Amino acid sequence: MSEHDHPHEHAQRDFQPDEEPTASALRAAAIEALLTEKGVVAREEVTRVVEATRAQTPQAGAAVVARAWSDPAYKERLKARPFEAIAELGYDIPIEAPQLYVVENSPAQRNVIVCTLCSCYPRALLGPPPDWYKSLAYRSRVVVEPRAVLREFGTVVPDDVEVKVWDSTADLRFLVIPERPAGTEGLGEDALAGLVTRDSMIGVSDALAPEGAEVRAG
Amino acid sequence: MTEARARFAPGDRVRVRREYPPTHFRTPLYAQGKTGVVEHLYGAYRNPEDLAYARDGLPKAPLYRVRFEQTHLWPEYAGAAHDTLCIDLYDHWLEPSEGGL
Structure with missing residues (x-):
């Protein structure tokens, strides 16, 4: 088979992006x-x-959040000295990784992360950011109308809950600990980590409900 | 001296300078001229406005987390009155603010 009629090559040619390279x-x-x-x-x-x-996947982040949910002392260590706490779970953080700051959602406050200047993101823990996180639309809208953006992610925040947007403009990268879902009291850390999504650690959505849990009508 | 003195402490009311230098800077335009409250002093970091040109970034610049009321940033803000936004800002972009918002 010549390289010209190689089906894989062909498929790649057909799916070249329409736009000119930037x-x-x-x-x-x-x-x-x-x-x-x-x-x-x-x-x-x-x-x-x-x-x-x-x-890279957000798996390290999910494991860290699951441990924080399970062990309050660990959660305090994670908030005080994030990289040391992450290393406790056996994850290596590259030496050149920017400093991490961990923020926790509560019934009174929901935190949402953005980088309006570019696409700063806790890559060391979550891997590369999703495309929407880098989009001009997310970066410009989430600071102006965070509640509307959250609704588009399926997240309705009651008015009595404070929405706090974190614009990571400098040397810190932020990770959100979402609220632990109801009905997860008996779950072990592995099962809990399976409920922690990338988006929930950016703050735009909740952690998943455990299987078999009643879905709350929004 | 390789580290500038932190001029502000948590709880201080500060105003963000208005400036649009032709060079690299990290202060979003939407916060310029706005007043917020220092929430946290992270420490001192090499100045990115200097690092961007392959210089040493010294003296290190104190870096704060400054909290703003959303209704102050955006007069048309449609969310709840207690919603907030915080930005990490270097010392030299801030000036003391005496009055209210």
Whole structure:
């Protein structure tokens, strides 16, 4: 089979994005080409790092939240010294990772994270951010009308609950501990971690209800 | 000296300077000229406005979390009156604010 009628190649050609590459994409490609041409980095090295980054999941974050739900002393350690508490669970935080700050939802307060300047995100714990988090629409709207944005995520916040938006403009990255769902008293940490979604750690939605729980009518 | 002195403490009322330098800065325009309350002093960090140009970012700049009332930031704000927003801001972007909002 020649490379031209390779079905996989063909599919990729058909699904090229419609838009022209952006200036920053072209710049990144040019820098990468120069770095590989000059032998500063190997192309395989770049591919490996890109793939490793894409393969990261929010699993470490979910495990940390599940432990915090289960163990109040751990939760206090997590809030006081996040990286040490995360290391306790065996997760390695890269030395160059920006400092983390953990905020906790309560019946009186719901926290929502954004980076209006770019896309700052607790990557060390949650992996790469979802595309919507980087979108201009989310970044500009969630600061102006957080309750409307939350409703679009299916999250209706009663008026007596304070909505607090955290704009991560500087050296800190934020992680939300969502409220522990009702009906999870008997669950172990693994089962609890399964209820902790990426979105709930950004603050735009609740943790999942346990299987078999009655779904509250919104 | 490699670390600027923190001029504010939690509870202090501060106003965000209005400025649009042609260089890199981290202070969102929507907060400029607005008044908030220092909620937390994180410590001092290398100044990103300097780091952006491959300099050393020293002296380190005190970094605060400043809390704003949403109804103050956005006169048309449609949410609850007690909703808030906080931004991490460096010392040199803040000035003391005596009065109310």
